[in-house]
Amino acid sequence: MVTAGIEAATEPSSLHLREVCKTFRRADGAEVVALDRLTLDVAEGEMIALIGPSGCGKSTLLRMIAGLDRPTSGSLRVGSQPIDGPGAERGLMFQDPSLFPWKTVRRNIETGPAARGVLRSHRGEVDEYLRLTGLEPFADSYPHQLSGGMAQRAALARALINHPKVLLLDEPLGALDQFTRMRMQDEVVRIWRARRTTTVLVTHDIDEALYMCDRIVVMTPRPGRIERVMDVTLERPRHRNDPRFLELRAEILEMLHFAGDEPAEAEGVAS
Ligand SMILES: Nc1ncnc2c1ncn2[C@@H]1O[C@H](COP(=O)(O)OP(=O)(O)OP(=O)(O)O)[C@@H](O)[C@H]1O
Ligand SMILES: [Mg+2]
Structure with a gap:
């Protein structure tokens, strides 16, 4: 979770990406077009998935929405506000839960409110999140004492307690075993339904995208572009x-050239 130390917002907000381009210069001087004129609108309270082969620019896009990187050209807005740096209204969670190892679970979850100087009034909410994520018995444990799933839940609680308008999840469940992963998908959907936080989920898992999201944005690499947007x-x-779930799944696999005899161009995309 990356936030700036400003007062957190509480209402979800729409997200608007216009003609976003991002070019990187590699060490050998060659240019890599990571994203090419990407335009996308995400409605308030919507959950979308970004799927596509490795290197198609998913993380690059999330980092720009988080304000950790800037586009080469084009614009990004949350509601009517241009994105020009990190902000507490946008929460980012990576695949690695990156909890602070020297802090207990409770202190990790308290990080945002403590940084904003509002911890005293948020103690009840910290307890609520501990309960919600089933981490009450581990409130005083340190990250190294947790299982992978527990660490993910703690990282999720730490992100959500800031009430982000937009939640950015970059393969947040990628490190989990299938069983824990499915439980966590339910957990995230349950919290999302209660809070309706606008969410962008990057995943390599088609089933995860179909199970959780309102729309699926399929991207292609070199340069990173939107191939298709599918309503779920x-x-x-x-x-x-x-x-119907299985039909949609087959459709996406087809789109990613996995279903037929064509070569699997979409390396890195799990079926
Ligand atoms: N800081 C950087 N410097 C140079 N090139 C970069 C940098 N960050 C990303 N790239 C390049 O931009 C492209 C998109 O990378 P990105 O990490 O966004 O892909 P991704 O879709 O998230 O892939 P994955 O599914 O493997 O996580 C890749 O070709 C990558 O090599
Ligand atoms: Mg990535």
């Missing part, structure tokens, strides 16, 4: 073995 019209709660 399945009712919630969703079921992984629903025939």
Whole structure:
């Protein structure tokens, strides 16, 4: 979770990306076009997934929305506000939960409110998140004493307690075993439904995208572009073995050239 030490926002907000380009210069001097004129609108309270092969610019895009990097050209806005640096209204969670190893679970979750000087009035909320994420018995444990799933839940609570308008999740469940991962997907959806925080989820897992998100943005690499945006019209709660779920899954696999005899161009995308 990366935030600046300013007062956190509470309401979700829309996200607007216009003609966003990002070019990197490699060590050998060659230019890499990571993103090419990417335009996307995410509605208030919507959860979208970004999927696509390794290197298509998903993390680059998330870092720019987080304000950790700037586009070469184009614009990014949260609501009507241009993004020009990190801010507490945008929470970012990486694959690695990156908890502070010297802080207990409780102190990790308290990080944002403590930095903003509002911890006293947020103590009740810290307790609520500990309960919500099932971490009450581990409140006084240190990160090295937690399982991977517990650490992820602690990182999620630490991100959510700042009430971000936009939550940016970069493969947040990638390190988990399948069983824990499915439980965490339910957890994130449950919290998202309660809070309706606008969420951008980067994942390599098509089932995860279908299970959790309202829309799936499929990207292609070199240069990173949007190939297609798919509405996931399945009712919630969703079921992984629903025939319509399986149909949509096949459609995405087809799009990523995994389904037929074509070579698997989409390296790094799990089926
Ligand atoms: N700081 C950087 N300097 C140079 N090139 C970079 C830098 N960051 C990213 N790139 C390049 O930009 C492209 C997009 O990288 P990015 O990390 O956004 O991909 P990704 O879609 O997140 O991939 P993955 O699924 O493997 O995480 C890649 O070609 C990468 O090599
Ligand atoms: Mg990435």
